[in-house]
Amino acid sequence: MTKLRMGVIGAGLWGNNHAHTFNVLPETELVGVCDLDEARALKMKETSGALHAFTDYNALLSRDDIDAVSVATPDFTHTPIILAALKAGKHVLSEKPLATTVKEAETIAEAAAASKGKLMIDFHNRVNPILAGVRDMVQAGEIGLARHGMARLSNTTFVPFEMLSWASKSSALWFLGSHLVDILRFILDDEVVRVYAVTRAGTLSAGGVDTKDFHVSVLEFAKGTVVTMENSWILSRDNPSLVDFKVELVGEKGQVQADPTHNGGLRRVADGGLKYSDFIGVTPTGATRIGGFVLESIARFVDSVVRDVPLLADAQDGLANTKVLSAIEQSAATGKAVDIR
Missing domain, CATH: 3.40.50.720 (NAD(P)-binding Rossmann-like Domain)
Known part of the structure; x- marks a missing residue:
């Protein structure tokens, strides 16, 4: 071949x-x-x-x-x-x-x-087994129409201060929010039509990384679902994982909650506290x-x-993603809701 x-x-x-x-x-x-x-x-x-x-x-x-x-x-x-x-x-x-x-x-x-x-x-994350399972439940109608929800994908300060040499040229919104917006579009099979967002700065810039500390956004989807989304780069390093990832949706007939942050079956206490290890994202073979x-x-x-x-x-998925993230930045800068077309 x-x-x-x-x-x-x-x-x-x-x-x-x-x-x-x-x-x-x-x-x-x-x-x-x-x-x-x-x-x-x-x-x-x-x-x-x-x-x-x-x-x-x-x-x-x-x-x-x-x-x-x-x-x-x-x-x-x-x-x-x-x-x-x-x-x-x-x-x-x-x-x-x-x-x-x-x-x-x-x-x-x-x-x-x-x-x-x-x-x-x-x-x-479209092939993350936890989130693929959420999509299957939602698309099968197990919770009915999703009415509202919460989604968080944030990092500890290790990521902007040590892991990424180029953090000042990006933000938690672009680095993490791009994943989260996509997985919400994927789970709901729907498009974001309106956003409202706020952001703050100071913690990262005080440490020499000139970017926003976090974005908190409200996403309105075409079918009516409203999701509050958080992307932060200032979580404490005392967290057991450098990632905090949560998705929860409340529907007409039920709820679904996902925590792909860590694989809780493998834990260790060392280096000053409880730590989790990943055995789903990259599996030894x-x-x-x-x-x-x-x-x-x-x-x-x-x-x-x-x-x-x-x-x-x-490419259309990538374009839709960039439109949402750009609208979030515009909303945070102007203090006004932004429609996405």
Whole structure:
């Protein structure tokens, strides 16, 4: 079988997830990896088994022996890379968000529609077993029409202060809210039509990270569901997990509550307190298999290209997501509700 020849752009934590997946799947061959930092690119090449390392993504995209690429660079850098990859005729898997302005997202969606390559957004919570189960319940009518709900996806201060070198150029809204808006659209099979949001700053900027501390938003959906959404980067590091993730929906006939924050069956008390370990997102496997929903979503991109199955999330999903997040920023800035069209 002819293998799908892959390139990975971005050698950070998530880029390494992509590289591992493409190195392990029998349908793919990892040809090249790329990062602005040559040392990181070379390290990724060594650990992933890639054939080549680059510091210029255009050099990677110009190769005839690469069929598809994944983009795992910071939030605000996706647009030029995706556009260049589509122009080069490559299939593209991009980390979320698709783009951080509506104009850029629209430009990408137009380019994707005109390209012979496929474009998928890696909204991996669509294959998170807990949240996929919530969608199944809601779509089966088990709680009736969802009337209102609450959704939280927040991080401890470790993420903006230590994990992300580029946190000042993003926010909890773009880094986390992009996941949450998508999973709400996915669960409800509905679109956000109106938002109202507030935000505050001070805690992060006092520590040298010039971005908002949190966004709290009210999302109104077309079918009538109203969800309060929280995205914060100032949770205490004393939390047992650096992520706090909750979804609750109240329907006409019942309620559904989900806590994908952690996998409570595996706990440890060390390093000053209770800690949780993840054994659902990335599951240990043999050397020739992937495991967990984080890697499964990356593999779904390969399924779409190789077997022509539907994309897990396409450019229109990415565009809708960016419209909602941009409207939230506008609402927070103006103090007024914003309609989404």
